Amino acid sequence: MSFPKQRSGSRCRVCGGPVSEFFDFGRQPLSDAFHEQPPADELFFRLAVGNCSWCTMVQLMEEVPRDRMFHAGYPYLSSGSAVMRDHFGKVAGRFLETELTGPNPFVVELGCNDGVMLRTIAEAGVRHLGVEPSGGVADLAAAKGVRVRKSFFEEQVATEILAQDGPADVIYAANTLCHIPYLGSILRGVDALLAPDGVFVFEDPYFSDIVERASFDQIYDEHFYLFTVRSVQAAARPYGLELVDVERLPVHGGEVRYTLARAGGRRLAPAVAELLAEEHERRLTEAETLAGFGSRVEGIRERLVTLLRELKAKGKRVAGYGATAKSATVLNYCGIGPDLIPYITDTTKAKQGTKTPGSHIPVLGPEAFRDPYPDYAVLFAWNHAAEIMEKEVGFAGVGGEWITYVPDVRVV
Structure with a gap:
């Protein structure tokens, strides 16, 4: 067995504040490392979770190398569930009816997986790009007629997309953003690529639901962050982005869809203040x-x-x-x-x-x-x-x- 190098210190990956560990699940393997015969050097790490006392971001205490989790043999397929196929079909339809109605619109999806959402966008003839580091599922998306770039999304990739395709009216991510420890590079990339009146929409497991339901299995290597409305607000602010809407989702045991726009560019939906108040009332990240x-x-x-x-x-x-x-x-x-x-x-x-x-x-x-x-x-x-x-x-x-x-x- 082998262990990844432990992340030095206990500082927040988002704001640099102190992170206090609140639960340790012990030795854990890579969650998607399925093998016919487990290798002699099967990778294990310490799965512990903490929260930042400054921005309240809940996060893992140790980071697993991203190329060990997301690679050509990554086995998860977003289209494997009829419920999720329907969900992503509705997401695509919603974008086509709202944000993608202007002249020659452009949408970018981070972690497009097998193209279950972008396929509907492609069939509508709308410019699009999926950014997917796992080669196997990226190939499945391409086979469905989805335009895919095989890479991790970060600031440099965003500037390259901007130079080739122009600004994005929508940047979307589903069950992806929480996987990425280098959140600052992602948000800098969003800032670089997003059109002046565009939106960055992402949906991920909601920490409040995890606490309420004790769904502790939502905590594993790929879920580096467990978002709340308050922590998303804090993470977005330094990059000129503002949380303008939130929506509770029933999928995957409870998620929230967050909509970010450039600060001051859009009216804040009442749902943001409502969910913030609910988090405060529940004392969600208190000891x-x-x-x-x-x-x-x-x-x-x-x-x-x-x-x-x-x-x-x-x-x-x-x-x-x-x-x-x-x-x-x-x-x-x-x-x-x-x-x-x-x-x-x-x-x-x-x-x-x-x-x-x-x-x-x-x-x-x-x-x-x-x-x-x-x-x-x-x-x-x-x-x-x-x-x-x-x-x-x-x-x-x-x-x-x-x-x-x-x-x-x-x-x-």
Whole structure:
């Protein structure tokens, strides 16, 4: 095994303020490092999370090298869920009806993945560019007719895009910005590329929802930042950007869509002040709240492991459902391996025949789940619960029961 170099000091990556650690998940692997045989030098790091006392940005205490996480073999596909396909179709339609109505508009997406959003933009004949560092999914986007640049987005890349294509009316990112520790370079790039009246729109997991639901598996290597309205405001201000709107989203267990524009360029929506007030009332990043979150997480671990051990002692067959990136946090923090969950089923072909990072549980295709059905299934893809349960009616039909752990351990 190997460990990445620990980030020196405990200073905020956004404002330079002091960062106080509030929870440590221990040794964790790269969350998307699925291998047929785990390598001898499997990378582990210390997954700990803290918050800045100045700007309140919640962030990981250690950074994993970006090229180890996002590469040609990156296995996540945004279009893998019908719910998300519908979501991104609506995002594209909304942009086409609002921000992309002027003469020869231009939209840039950071982390376009397999092109699920930009495909609709391309089919409408609108100028666009996806900036995607993971070559495999970038190729899938290109095959759909999406124009893609294979690179990480940062200030230099933004200036090159500006020189070639001109300013962007919309810069968009979904489940991407929170992945990027070098946020300052991103925002400088946005400042360079964004048209005078353009918008930077991004959506990411909302820390308030994570605390409320104790959805601790949203904390893993790829989620370097966990945003709040207050911390986004603070991060944007030094770059001449202003948070002008926010919108709560139900996807991925609770997200917020943030809209930034050049300072003073647009009217602030009432939703910004409303959500700020709610964060203040909840004392979201205060020590007492964060300590309470940690206690709930520890309780979930104890109850989940106890339940799995009891089911094993009774001779019950237990499987996992959804070899998600976030399942790495659950499995490794809880010490769950093949002895308690013999396999996890997943529809992603690239993951089938591999083993989960760190915990080394075999990942099998859907046929293994259905022939025969297990007695219980731990739902790691809990953010797609409704879609999955509707799909797997046969499991419930033979008496199968789901095990969930957000917001607490339950058998349903």
